[in-house]
Amino acid sequence: MKTINRSDERILSADIFDRDAKPPRPQLGTIHEPGRDIPVYRQCDVLVVGGGPSGTAAAAAAASEGADVVLLERYNHLGGLSTGGLVLWIDRMTDWEGQHVIRGFAEELMDRLPADAVAGPPREDWGSQDPAKAHHWSFRTAAYHGVVTWSPTIDPERLKLLSQEIVIERGVKLVYHSWACMPLVENGKVCGATFESKEGRMAIRAKVVVDATGDGDLFARAGAAYTNDIEEADVHHCMNTSWMFGGVDMKRWIAFRSGDPEGYNAFMAGGREACGLFERPFVSWRDDIALFMGPRQAGYSALDVDDLTAVEVRSHRAMADHLDYFKAKGPGFENAYLMMSAPQIGVRHARRLKGVGAVLRSQWHEGKPLPDEIGVTPAVSPKFPNISIPYGALVPEALDGLLACGRHVSCDRNSHGFMREIPQCWITGQAAGTAAALAVAHGVEARAVDVRELQRRLQAQGVYLRAEAPVEV
Structure with a gap:
């Protein structure tokens, strides 16, 4: 695992997890496909x-x-x-x-x-450097470097x-x-x-x-x-399958994360130990739904069917492991349940x-x-x-x-x-x-x-x- 910290060239800090070993694919020869007319x-x-x-x-x-x-x-x-x-x-x-x-x-x-399908800062706050507003929206994926931005969730x-x-x-x-x-x-x-x-x-x-x-x-x-x-040194080449948990209280989670930094760091360290592949939750367009856009997995190719399969398998297993850990230890996640995994794999680069x-x-x-x-x-x-x-x-x-x-x-x-x-x-x-x-x-x-x-x-x-x-x- 590598931890990539936020810098002038990166918005988010993130953990990157290396791939599992890949067995060689056997060479089984070829078959001939005859020509045909295509309508x-x-x-x-x-x-x-x-x-x-x-x-x-x-x-x-x-x-x-x-x-x-x-x-x-x-x-x-x-x-x-x-x-x-x-x-x-x-x-x-x-x-x-x-x-x-x-x-x-x-x-x-x-x-x-529809208005209830979009969550983000009001237009009058776009560009605001007010510390209280920037602090509030920084935990809702809409403020970076102390500036409120139009970065909605939908x-x-x-x-x-x-x-x-x-x-x-x-x-x-x-x-x-x-x-x-x-x-x-x-x-x-x-x-x-x-x-x-x-x-x-x-x-x-x-x-x-x-x-x-x-x-x-x-x-x-x-x-x-x-x-x-x-x-x-970036996440732009990583892959993962995202998922959502329902039945959560993201306001409680954000209060924990922002109000107890030491407790949050201990929680994340415990998650890495318990789950291996581990990711923090993001807000969604609703306070009762949590979004997980990781764990980000490096070393896989979006052009290799075996690699695509491996990322899906690892991601779905990680989803179940996250649910167990968050329900047991995550404030606001006591009643969480598996809502859905993404039908499309999260490819960033090919x-x-x-x-x-x-x-x-x-x-x-x-x-x-x-x-x-x-x-x-x-x-x-x-x-x-x-x-x-x-x-x-x-x-x-x-x-x-x-x-x-x-x-x-x-x-x-x-x-x-x-x-x-x-x-x-x-x-x-x-x-x-x-x-x-x-x-x-x-x-x-x-x-x-x-x-x-x-x-x-x-x-x-x-x-x-x-x-x-x-x-x-």
Whole structure:
């Protein structure tokens, strides 16, 4: 176990647990699969593969710009890790001054969720450095470095439903229970993808494909360059399956944690001894539900089926061990029960695109808008200004017909720590979908989209951009 402490480059302190030993996989040879004709399920302007935060935003944005859109999703819901992965804590959407910088599709979602499905600080407190307010919200995942931020927790079922209804009302063809297999590539250009479902293998042809798989499955299989190096001293490469306990009293737990630091430290030490893999609880959108977004497990690959299975097994066992320990010793957890484990495994990193541009650690100090800015992310600490997200981070170095969005956009390993978060995925997804629609409308490659027009369209959708000169909307 390693304990990673909060720093200027990390928001949370966290324990990281190393993997179990992995036996070698036997080499059993191969089988030959004969060629076959694959029926075409649909033809469209824009195919979005993956209905997580970025894919949902991409599909909604492309459709709002008039494109005929298909959204392919392997689960029975949209939202990805923000819903099925139980990442209920939506990271900071305000900067360290309290300015709301992650807007657009993200803001629409927060505004349209029912009031009882969102918990977080009131707007007038965003950016507050009042010690009492910062202390209060620091135990509710909404204050860091003494600053109150807009980092709400949400009801995942409400977000599933809202995400679904938004894409349907915009005319998107939504296809659940369908797992993309291989990109269709003709003359070096992606022109669709095959997918598997209960009907067998079928294909979708598209003028532009948006890879929102999170792991870069399509761009990697199409031959685009990517990287997968990791930052060892961070949690951004770890995996886990999250879970929730019901029947808790989080107000009591927070009173214990904030009012008895020595008792809390002793409790955590006892948990590590009793459970091995151990994690502290986070608040949710309700005081009677506790969220566990760990234990974070290092050394596993999100691209290895045996590793994925091992993380699920370890996480579910840890869930039961946590319940026993918390019920016996955790204030506010005496009546806790297993509510649910996440149907989606919590993958933080697999591949990152090599794009024509990138979000880089070396740019953090600059704070200036890049010429092709399509979004702005808050910096990881008040030490740094806001960080520009370039359109080039979504565009492969050489491959045409495809854009990437979500946690696998082009960035270095340090910047990936925040570029993989839910709000940043909404931002890059909205930009990818809008750009894909513009490419179709003008009959050009996605890399040739007029960036100024893209920026104008994003601003018309409510995205926050820092144009050097006023942009007419």
